[in-house]
Amino acid sequence: MANYISEEEKERQAGFLSRIKKINDDFCKENGRKPLCNTETYGCQQNENDTERIRGILCEAGYDFCERAEDADLVIYNTCAVRENAEDKVYGRLGILRHIKESRPELVIGLCGCMVQQEHMAEKIRKVHNHVDLIFGTHALYKLPELLCEVLEKNQSVTSVENSDGSICEDLPILRDSHNKAWVSIMYGCNNFCSYCIVPYVRGRERSREPEKILSEIKDLVKSGVSEICLLGQNVNSYGKDLAETCDFSDLLHMVNELDGVKRIRFMTSHPKDFGDKLIKTMTECEKVCHQLHLPFQAGNNRVLSEMNRKYTKEEYLEKVERVKRAIPDIALSTDVIVGFPTETNEDFEDTLDVLRKVEFDTIFSFIYSRREGTPAAKMDFVLTNEEIHKNFDRLLEVQNEISKRKNDTYVGKTYSVLVDGTSKNNEQVLSGRTDTGKIVNFKGDKSLTGKYVDVKITEAHTWSLNGELAKTE
Ligand code: SAH
Numbered sequence: 057m058a059n060y061i062s063e064e065e066k067e068r069q070a071g072f073l074s075r076i077k078k079i080n081d082d083f084c085k086e087n088g089r090k091p092l093c094n095t096e097t098y099g100c101q102q103n104e105n106d107t108e109r110i111r112g113i114l115c116e117a118g119y120d121f122c123e124r125a126e127d128a129d130l131v132i133y134n135t136c137a138v139r140e141n142a143e144d145k146v147y148g149r150l151g152i153l154r155h156i157k158e159s160r161p162e163l164v165i166g167l168c169g170c171m172v173q174q175e176h177m178a179e180k181i182r183k184v185h186n187h188v189d190l191i192f193g194t195h196a197l198y199k200l201p202e203l204l205c206e207v208l209e210k211n212q213s214v215t216s217v218e219n220s221d222g223s224i225c226e227d228l229p230i231l232r233d234s235h236n237k238a239w240v241s242i243m244y245g246c247n248n249f250c251s252y253c254i255v256p257y258v259r260g261r262e263r264s265r266e267p268e269k270i271l272s273e274i275k276d277l278v279k280s281g282v283s284e285i286c287l288l289g290q291n292v293n294s295y296g297k298d299l300a301e302t303c304d305f306s307d308l309l310h311m312v313n314e315l316d317g318v319k320r321i322r323f324m325t326s327h328p329k330d331f332g333d334k335l336i337k338t339m340t341e342c343e344k345v346c347h348q349l350h351l352p353f354q355a356g357n358n359r360v361l362s363e364m365n366r367k368y369t370k371e372e373y374l375e376k377v378e379r380v381k382r383a384i385p386d387i388a389l390s391t392d393v394i395v396g397f398p399t400e401t402n403e404d405f406e407d408t409l410d411v412l413r414k415v416e417f418d419t420i421f422s423f424i425y426s427r428r429e430g431t432p433a434a435k436m437d438f439v440l441t442n443e444e445i446h447k448n449f450d451r452l453l454e455v456q457n458e459i460s461k462r463k464n465d466t467y468v469g470k471t472y473s474v475l476v477d478g479t480s481k482n483n484e485q486v487l488s489g490r491t492d493t494g495k496i497v498n499f500k501g502d503k504s505l506t507g508k509y510v511d512v513k514i515t516e517a518h519t520w521s522l523n524g525e526l527a528k529t530e
Pocket residue numbers: 138139252253254255289290291325326327352354392393394423424425426427428
């Protein structure tokens with residue numbers, strides 16, 4: 057059973073929130089505007105969802121939001137530790153923030169999330185980047201009111217990165233990015249300890265939310281106009297293992313599928329070792345569950361998979377994919393791949409390409425292995441040079457790009473229901489949305505269609521997206 061943050065503690069935090077609100081009301085009287093906060097998120101959907109909670113708390117504390125750190129009174133960066141380049145981006149931003157703070161010392165700078173949950177990292181930031189006022193890890197999110205209050209009232213820096221297996225805090229405020237679709241975290245943490253991965257160290261042990269809490273969050277979302285739900289967890293297939301009442305991921309999907317107003321259900325991520333026939337059957341039974349599956353295989357070679365501690369073989373993976381394809385022929389498949397795991401040879405890498413060719417994924421997310429301090433793989437010696445790894449990475453993209461384009465070509469000439477996300481970034485007249493299978497579709501239309509399901513006939517396929525036109529309704 058997960059450890060829950062008590063009502064008493066939540067009330068204590070609410071007290072701090074009122075104190076910040078008071079400070080911000082005074083700010084408002086003095087300056088004729090609310091204080092502005094700029095948030096940035098690095099990393100995965102789980103982090104996006106956490107930032108929505110942070111923004112919810114800050115909104116209740118009397119902040120408005122702005123797009124640029126230059127205009128902000130408070131900056132909060134929600135960081136990611138999964139690869140070195142995610143951390144480098146934050147360091148780059150910290151350099152810029154130092155300049156801003158030199159000219160505006162009252163700017164409050166906060167760093168939170170996975171990167172600073174690592175103690176050596178929090179220590180380094182305290183020493184080298186002493187312009188950061190507030191550092192809090194993934195387990196301290198619910199304590200934001202207390203921590204921020206301390207910074208504002210005492211004008212001193214605060215750090216809260218205690219390591220814990222993690223708890224669950226229900227009913228935190230939330231300010232969501234989209235009005236049409238929503239992330240809903242169904243569980244937190246990870247128990248898998250893949251040998252390359254930092255996530256279990258920074259997110260704690262697996263803990264599932266009570267189904268009632270998840271369903272009530274979704275019902276509220278529906279009331280506010282949301283119709284597409286994406287259920288989130290590092291390994292949704294192990295949902296429920298720690299619950300008192302029996303409820304596994306398939307049971308949960310059935311329950312969400314029953315809710316009026318929900319039109320589309322997506323989920324991520326599935327771990328291949330736990331993905332199986334029961335979930336495939338559920339996907340076919342629940343008509344709202346989208347025909348889309350993200351099933352990371354990471355590497356194709358069995359020895360590499362074993363050294364990664366993934367607990368499945370290439371053959372088992374391919375077999376499971378075959379079964380999904382048989383049950384749901386139009387399923388869109390995506391995956392994550394790591395190139396250059398320390399012990400991977402050029403020959404091993406051929407097995408990764410072989411999986412790509414056999415499965416024919418719609419999309420892949422590919423990463424060059426990044427050494428993560430404290431993980432077992434960090435102690436392994438590299439077989440390939442950097443140059444060889446990059447060459448393999450380029451080959452991977454070349455093989456996949458051809459497949460992605462070929463898969464997208466099969467959409468041309470057909471009409472699909474698209475949930476409109478909004479206007480395209482570059483052109484106000486072009487709308488962007490997604491099919492049930494998760495394909496991005498761009499087409500001309502009025503922005504009043506945002507949030508609606510429209511039929512779009514696909515006219516052109518690219519590697520990453522489709523173009524189309526609104527289908528004439530007769
Ligand atoms: N829980 C999910 C994904 C978590 S992280 C899962 O198991 O699939 C997202 C992706 O980042 C992983 O799937 C993996 O492909 C990649 N990743 C994790 N650690 C990495 C590392 N040290 N170097 C490069 N890529 C990594």
